Amino acid sequence: MTNALYPSDRLARAARAAxxxxxxxxxxTPGADLRYLTGYDAxxxxxxxxxxxxxxxxxxxxxxxxxxxxxxxxxxxxxGIEIVGWGETEDxxxxxxxxxxxxxxxxxxDRTWVLHGLRWRDALPGVRHELAxxxxxELRMRKTPEEVAALRDAARIIDGVQDEIRTWRLAGRTERAxxxxxxxxxxxxxNVTVNFVIVGSxxxxxxxxxxxxxxxxxxxxxxxxxxxxTTPDGYCSDITRTYVVGEVTDGFDKLYAVLQDAQARACExxxxxxxxxxxxxxxxxxxxxxxxxxxxxxxxxxxIGLEEHExxxxxxxxxxxxxxxxxxxxxxxxxxxxxHGARIEDIVVCTEDGGERLNLVTRDLVVLEA
Amino acid sequence: MTNALYPSDRLARAARAAxxxxxxxxxxTPGADLRYLTGYDAxxxxxxxxxxxxxxxxxxxxxxxxxxxxxxxxxxxxxGIEIVGWGETEDxxxxxxxxxxxxxxxxxxDRTWVLHGLRWRDALPGVRHELAxxxxxELRMRKTPEEVAALRDAARIIDGVQDEIRTWRLAGRTERAxxxxxxxxxxxxxNVTVNFVIVGSxxxxxxxxxxxxxxxxxxxxxxxxxxxxTTPDGYCSDITRTYVVGEVTDGFDKLYAVLQDAQARACExxxxxxxxxxxxxxxxxxxxxxxxxxxxxxxxxxxIGLEEHExxxxxxxxxxxxxxxxxxxxxxxxxxxxxHGARIEDIVVCTEDGGERLNLVTRDLVVLEA
Numbered sequence: 001m002t003n004a005l006y007p008s009d010r011l012a013r014a015a016r017a018a019x020x021x022x023x024x025x026x027x028x029t030p031g032a033d034l035r036y037l038t039g040y041d042a043x044x045x046x047x048x049x050x051x052x053x054x055x056x057x058x059x060x061x062x063x064x065x066x067x068x069x070x071x072x073x074x075x076x077x078x079x080g081i082e083i084v085g086w087g088e089t090e091d092x093x094x095x096x097x098x099x100x101x102x103x104x105x106x107x108x109x110d111r112t113w114v115l116h117g118l119r120w121r122d123a124l125p126g127v128r129h130e131l132a133x134x135x136x137x138e139l140r141m142r143k144t145p146e147e148v149a150a151l152r153d154a155a156r157i158i159d160g161v162q163d164e165i166r167t168w169r170l171a172g173r174t175e176r177a178x179x180x181x182x183x184x185x186x187x188x189x190x191n192v193t194v195n196f197v198i199v200g201s202x203x204x205x206x207x208x209x210x211x212x213x214x215x216x217x218x219x220x221x222x223x224x225x226x227x228x229x230t231t232p233d234g235y236c237s238d239i240t241r242t243y244v245v246g247e248v249t250d251g252f253d254k255l256y257a258v259l260q261d262a263q264a265r266a267c268e269x270x271x272x273x274x275x276x277x278x279x280x281x282x283x284x285x286x287x288x289x290x291x292x293x294x295x296x297x298x299x300x301x302x303x304i305g306l307e308e309h310e311x312x313x314x315x316x317x318x319x320x321x322x323x324x325x326x327x328x329x330x331x332x333x334x335x336x337x338x339x340h341g342a343r344i345e346d347i348v349v350c351t352e353d354g355g356e357r358l359n360l361v362t363r364d365l366v367v368l369e370a
Numbered sequence: 371m372t373n374a375l376y377p378s379d380r381l382a383r384a385a386r387a388a389x390x391x392x393x394x395x396x397x398x399t400p401g402a403d404l405r406y407l408t409g410y411d412a413x414x415x416x417x418x419x420x421x422x423x424x425x426x427x428x429x430x431x432x433x434x435x436x437x438x439x440x441x442x443x444x445x446x447x448x449x450g451i452e453i454v455g456w457g458e459t460e461d462x463x464x465x466x467x468x469x470x471x472x473x474x475x476x477x478x479x480d481r482t483w484v485l486h487g488l489r490w491r492d493a494l495p496g497v498r499h500e501l502a503x504x505x506x507x508e509l510r511m512r513k514t515p516e517e518v519a520a521l522r523d524a525a526r527i528i529d530g531v532q533d534e535i536r537t538w539r540l541a542g543r544t545e546r547a548x549x550x551x552x553x554x555x556x557x558x559x560x561n562v563t564v565n566f567v568i569v570g571s572x573x574x575x576x577x578x579x580x581x582x583x584x585x586x587x588x589x590x591x592x593x594x595x596x597x598x599x600t601t602p603d604g605y606c607s608d609i610t611r612t613y614v615v616g617e618v619t620d621g622f623d624k625l626y627a628v629l630q631d632a633q634a635r636a637c638e639x640x641x642x643x644x645x646x647x648x649x650x651x652x653x654x655x656x657x658x659x660x661x662x663x664x665x666x667x668x669x670x671x672x673x674i675g676l677e678e679h680e681x682x683x684x685x686x687x688x689x690x691x692x693x694x695x696x697x698x699x700x701x702x703x704x705x706x707x708x709x710h711g712a713r714i715e716d717i718v719v720c721t722e723d724g725g726e727r728l729n730l731v732t733r734d735l736v737v738l739e740a
Contacts, residue, residue, distance in 0.1 A: 070580060074581075129488060208437075309416050
C-alpha cells in the first residue's frame, strides 16, 4: 500500500539533490528525514537503523534484525527498496560503509547522534562528513499539498484544545494541574504525542519556555498557553494564545494590542519572495515602534512539518526567500520580567500569492471567567 | 534547593573522569548526560544548550537566552555553576568553543546531534572529537542508592499497569485500542511520558518490536506486553509480560516454561563479577538446550536509568564485569514466525552479593478471561 504522503519519486529526487550537493551518499538515521524519505517511523534507539541512499539512486534500509518485520510493514516496505537486517553481534557500521562504497563525502541526517557519526568516522576513513540537510532542506521545506493537508489537520486538532481551554475556570488551579488537563486534551483530540505544554501564568509568562510549575493561577493573571502535538501522520502542531483570567490588570491590554498588531501584520506580509529576515522585521518593527523592542527576545518563528522546529527559521540574518509550500510559525512575544508576558502564534503556509493561516482560533484578547 | 539525585560532587568527579580519559573538556547537550550531571531537563531543540565541563573542573552552562530562566530554576541553578544565555543572532558554537579554550580532544555527549558536532568541527579546528561516554559511562552505569530508589519507584508504577492489564478482557479488541488504554494507565500511574507500548498478539508477538496494529485479539492468542514510561525524576521503567487469552493453544505453554526457566536462571546468576556476556549465555543456554536457540533473536538485556536503553548491554561480546549499582533488563524471548512469541522482562540491580529484581509481577503463565 503506497501512501500519498510519501510519493514514490521522493527517494530519486533526494538522491539527485545529494549528488548536486557534492555528496556521494546520505546516511539517514531514525527521525524526520527517514520518515520523510521512506515513511518509516523507526525507533530512535542505540541499535543502528540507517537508510543508505547513494547519489546514483541506490537505496538500502539497514535495520536491527528484530525490527525487520516492523520496517517491512511500514510504508518503507512498499517502496521496493532492499531492507537488510543485522544481527546482535554484527557490525552495522561496517555493513552501511560497504553499501556507501567509494566516497569522498557523505551527508549524515542532521539529528544523527555523534555516537553513530564517530563510528562512521572509523568505518569510512578519509570520508568527509557533511549534513544531509544541505541536500534535503530544499525538498523538506516545500511541503506537498498532501503535507499541507496533514498540517491543516494537525492545526484543526490543536485549535480544538485552545477552544476547550477557554471554557475552563483557571483561578485557584496550578499551572501543573492545568497542564495535565491540556496534555490529556492533546491526546484525546487525536494526537499520538504531546510535544510540549507551556502554561506561563502571571510573571511566569515572561519566560518564553517556562516549565509547568506549582504556581496557582490568580484572578488578573495573563496566561500564555503554547501547546503542540504530533498526529498519527507524523505532522506537528504549534499554537500559542494568551488569555486573561477574570480581569485585565497592569496595562496588559495595551501590550496585547501591540502584539496582536505585530502578529497580524507579519501574517499579512507572507508571500513568495519575501525573505525570512524581512518577515521577522515586520513583526519586530511594530513592537519596536511601540517602545517594546527590547522585550521581544526571540525570533519571529520556525518552520514546522515532521519536526516541531525545522527550516525555514524566521530570524534576522536568514536571507532565505519564502516560497510556496513553506510552512512556519509566526509568533512574536513581549515579555516584561516580573510582570507578565504574551505571545500569539499561528502556523502559516506560503501560497502562490500570499499566506494561509492554518490556526483559526480568535486572536482578540479573551478575558476568561475567573 | 539541592536534590539528592544530583550530588554536588558529581561534576567534579565527571571532570576528573574526563581528564583520565584524555579529554580536555566535555560538551554535553540536552539529554540523559546533561540531566545526570546537572539535573537540567533541557528542551532538545535546534537552539544549542550545552554544558561545557573542562577537565580542570570549570563548568559553564550555555543556554538560549529565552530559556535562561528555565535553566536557573532547574536543579542546575543550585549547583553554583555559571549560566550563560546567548541571543538569537549570536553564535553559540563560538561561545562554547571559547569556553573550551586550548584543547586537543573533547568529548561530545553520545546523543549529541551531528548538526552540533559538525559546527564544533569548524569552531574548534584541529580538535579531535570523542564520545563523552568514554568518561561518563563508569559513573552513569553505577547507580547511587538514590538512583536505585528512583528506578524502584518507576518499576512499582509500571508493575501496577501490568496488574491492571491482567484484569482486562482482551478478546475482540484491537491491539491499537488496548495500547491506548495502556498509554493512559502509564500516565495515570504517575509517569510524565509513555516511552513505548508494544502489544504483540498471536503471530504479531513473533516480531519483538512490533508496532500497534488493528489486529483483533482472539481467544487462544498469546499476547506480549512490553511497556515503559519515565517518572518525574527522569528514571525509566521497562517490563514485559506475556499472557494468554482464554486458553493455551499450539503448545505455547511448553515454550513459555522454557522461557520462564531461562529468565529465572539469568536473574539468579546476577552478582558482582559475572560478565555481561556470561549473563547473556545463562539465558541463551537454557533456550538453546531446549532446541529453541535460533528463535531467541536478540540480546538478553540493556542497562536502564535516565535512558530507556543505556550501558551495560547484556550481549555476547561484552566482557564488562557487573558491579554493584548496575541496573539492567533481563528479557529473553522466543519468537516462532507465523505462530506466536513470548518475552519475560524484569529490571534487575546488581547488589553487593547478588541481584535485586525491581519488577515483582508474577512470571507464571497467566490465562486471562477471554
